[in-house]
Structures are given as C-alpha cells and as structure tokens.
Amino acid sequence: MNELQTELKNQLKKYCLDKIEPFMEEDDEKNRFRPEIYRGFGDYGICGIPLPEKFGGAELTYQDFILVLHEIAKYSVPYAVTLSVSTMVQNILNEFGTEAQKQKYLPALTSGEEIASFCLSESHSGSDAASLKTQAKKTKGGYILNGSKLWISTAGYSKTYLVMARTGGEGSSGVSAFIVRDDMKGFSVGKKEKKMGWRTSATAEVIFENCFVPEENLLGGTEGTGFKAAMSGLDRGRITIGAIACGLSERAIEESIQYALERKQFNQAIFDFQGLQFMMADMATENTASWLLVKEAAEQYDNKIKNSKLCAMAKLKATDTAMKITTDAVQILGGVGYTSEYPLERYMRDAKVLQIVEGTNQIQRVVIARELKKEFN
Numbered sequence: 340m341n342e343l344q345t346e347l348k349n350q351l352k353k354y355c356l357d358k359i360e361p362f363m364e365e366d367d368e369k370n371r372f373r374p375e376i377y378r379g380f381g382d383y384g385i386c387g388i389p390l391p392e393k394f395g396g397a398e399l400t401y402q403d404f405i406l407v408l409h410e411i412a413k414y415s416v417p418y419a420v421t422l423s424v425s426t427m428v429q430n431i432l433n434e435f436g437t438e439a440q441k442q443k444y445l446p447a448l449t450s451g452e453e454i455a456s457f458c459l460s461e462s463h464s465g466s467d468a469a470s471l472k473t474q475a476k477k478t479k480g481g482y483i484l485n486g487s488k489l490w491i492s493t494a495g496y497s498k499t500y501l502v503m504a505r506t507g508g509e510g511s512s513g514v515s516a517f518i519v520r521d522d523m524k525g526f527s528v529g530k531k532e533k534k535m536g537w538r539t540s541a542t543a544e545v546i547f548e549n550c551f552v553p554e555e556n557l558l559g560g561t562e563g564t565g566f567k568a569a570m571s572g573l574d575r576g577r578i579t580i581g582a583i584a585c586g587l588s589e590r591a592i593e594e595s596i597q598y599a600l601e602r603k604q605f606n607q608a609i610f611d612f613q614g615l616q617f618m619m620a621d622m623a624t625e626n627t628a629s630w631l632l633v634k635e636a637a638e639q640y641d642n643k644i645k646n647s648k649l650c651a652m653a654k655l656k657a658t659d660t661a662m663k664i665t666t667d668a669v670q671i672l673g674g675v676g677y678t679s680e681y682p683l684e685r686y687m688r689d690a691k692v693l694q695i696v697e698g699t700n701q702i703q704r705v706v707i708a709r710e711l712k713k714e715f716n
C-alpha cells in the first residue's frame with residue numbers, strides 16, 4: 340500500500356469504528372439505513388474516488404477504490420455496497436453520458452450529497468437482462484416510461500436512478516438508459532423487500548407509471564446503447580463486489596481466530612486443535628487468493644485493459660469464498676456463532692447475496708466460459 344492508501348484506510352477505520360460499528364446489530368434488526376453515514380463518506384472524499392476532479396471526484400485509481408470498499412465491508416457490507424453501486428452509476432454516467440449530463444448529475448453524487456441507484460432487473464428479467472420489458476415510448480420532448488424494476492438498492496433514498504428501458508425491438512440493441520430523478524411525475528418506490536441479509540440497505544421495487552423523462556435525460560443522447568452501458572458498468576461493479584467480499588471474509592477470519600485463541604476446551608485453546616488450524620489456514624489462504632485476483636482485475640482496469648473474464652473471475656472467487664469463510668467462521672464459534680451475541684451469523688447472512696447480485700455466480704461462469712470459448716476457437 341502506498342502512503343495515501345494507508346492514510347485513507349486508517350481514517351476510514353476510525354470512521355467505521357465510531358459511526359458504523361456501534362449501530363450495526365440494532366440497524367440490522369430494524370432494517371434501518373442511515374443516510375447520514377453515507378454523507379459522512381462524502382466528508383472523507385470517498386463518494387467519487389475514480390471520477391474526474393472536474394466533476395468533484397478524487398480522480399484516484401480503482402486500486403484505491405477497492406481498498407476503501409474492503410475496509411468499509413469489514414464493518415458493514417450494506418454501506419460498502421451502497422458506495423459501490425452509486426459509484427458504478429457515476430462511472431457509467433462519466434463514460435456514456437453527455438457533457439451536460441455529467442455536469443448536471445455527477446457533482447452531487449461525487450460529494451456524497453446524493454446517492455444513485457442502478458435499475459436493470461425486473462420480475463421476468465434477472466440473469467437474462469436483455470429481455471427486460473420496461474417501455475420507454477418516444478413522445479414530444481422526451482419519453483414516457485412504463486414498467487417496474489426490482490431489487491433496487493437504496494431505492495427511496497437515492498435521487499438519481501439509472502434505468503434501462505426498451506426504446507426499440509427485442510434484444511439488447513433495443514435497450515436505452517435513462518437518468519430518472521425521484522421527483523419526476525410517475526416515478527414511485529414500491530414494495531420494500533424483507534431480506535435475509537444486507538438489512539441496513541433499503542431494497543425495493545421502483546415503479547414507472549406514465550413517467551415523463553425529458554429527452555436530455557436519455558443517457559449519451561443515443562438510443563440503443565443502454566445494454567452495453569449496463570454491462571460495462573457491471574464489469575467494474577463485479578470487481579468492487581469482489582473487494583467487499585474480501586473485506587467481509589477478512590473480518591470473519593479475524594473474529595473467529597480471536598475466538599479460537601481465547602476459547603478453551605479439553606484444557607487448551609481450541610485454536611490448537613489441528614482440525615480447526617487446517618480450517619483457519621484454508622480460510623486465510625483462500626481469502627488471500629481472492630484478494631490477489633480482485634487486485635489484478637482492478638489493476639488491469641486502471642491500465643485500461645478491458646477484461647470481462649477477469650472481472651467475473653474476481654467476483655466469482657471472492658464471493659464463493661466469502662460464503663465458505665463466513666460459514667466456517669460460524670462453525671468455529673459453535674453454538675454461540677449461531678446467535679446474535681456475535682456478529683458472525685450476520686456476516687454469513689450478508690455473504691449469501693454477494694453470490695447473487697451483479698450477476699449470479701452462475702452468470703459469472705457463463706461470462707468466463709464464453710470468453711474461454713473465444714480464446715480457444
């Protein structure tokens with residue numbers, strides 16, 4: 340780590356210990372999201388890490404960004420994910436938006452004053468994203484949106500929603516992206532999901548009922564580019580989900596080793612039983628391997644190498660590993676690990692959805708296999 344990264348990590352650790360950690364159990368129980376915690380990230384200048392300075396970003400690297408997410412995830416996966424998704428939307432706006440769109444929407448996001456949501460999934464279109472049905476019908480001066488999006492992170496708290504909707508025929512080329520604001524007529528937030536984990540993150544349906552979106556809010560001013568914009572955003576999002584998984588795993592490893600060193604059975608610390616030592620050695624090895632993969636994907640991205648396969652591998656490996664590590668960590672604590680007296684059961688619940696979001700791990704394998712086929716054909 341360079342000096343800046345060490346400094347950033349230390350400052351964030353303090354913020355997370357003071358402002359996040361004390362509320363996590365209670366907020367998890369009450370499904371409570373605190374916008375002030377996110378705004379606090381803004382005060383640390385981390386809400387637009389990879390974005391250009393001219394739009395209020397820090398213009399740092401993706402390698403810096405994954406370190407920040409890794410640190411936050413040790414205290415709260417939901418807040419790390421909120422930052423990851425909002426930054427993913429900013430990246431898409433920055434890459435595909437017009438100059439006017441960037442100037443208008445990015446500064447409030449990079450400062451942390453506002454949050455952005457990513458709206459791709461629908462009830463009949465999850466893994467098969469190109470089959471989405473939300474309609475955007477051309478009208479005078481803009482588009483009328485009708486349909487709904489499901490499982491939208493931070494819905495109800497975000498001001499900007501990047502919405503993929505159909506302007507053309509079937510398939511990916513008929514999809515366009517729109518910048519929808521929460522105060523647009525016809526936009527509303529629907530059912531809030533009751534979730535196994537990530538309970539501090541608000542997840543809900545968003546609904547469009549004859550929602551008029553002005554022409555200038557068509558991303559990039561061009562129809563038909565929405566699917567590619569979403570996919571390229573997801574490539575980056577997959578690296579950050581990998582980083583979050585590694586942060587969560589690291590915390591679970593720390594907690595379980597600490598416990599194993601203190602807990603005595605048969606007159607010795609349970610750490611000293613070889614059965615547990617092998618388990619802990621595997622946990623540490625697998626998480627280190629995952630982190631190296633995530634770091635490599637981030638480095639390639641910083642070097643402008645497009646590598647969807649590596650992004651998918653990083654997400655797949657790190658999140659499957661987080662599920663295994665958090666499950667084993669509960670096992671090391673035994674009965675007490677299954678109770679909310681320790682946070683391990685929450686870590687395990689928070690890990691599960693990492694295998695599902697930003698493309699299920701089955702989809703990651705599809706992406707990897709497709710690239711392998713291209714390489715070997």
Ligand code: COS
Nearest residue numbers: 459465466467468469511567570571574647696697698702
């Ligand atoms: N970056 C840029 N463009 C991409 C891309 C990427 N990573 N992946 C695909 N594209 C482009 C393709 O190049 C193709 O463009 P052309 O038509 O110009 O050739 C177009 O998008 C369609 O691609 P493809 O034919 O591969 O699309 P498919 O419908 O077969 O689906 C998968 C591809 C399965 C990979 C995609 O649907 C997917 O990732 N699904 C998961 C969705 C997801 O992650 N949802 C989570 C939402 S957030 S919780």
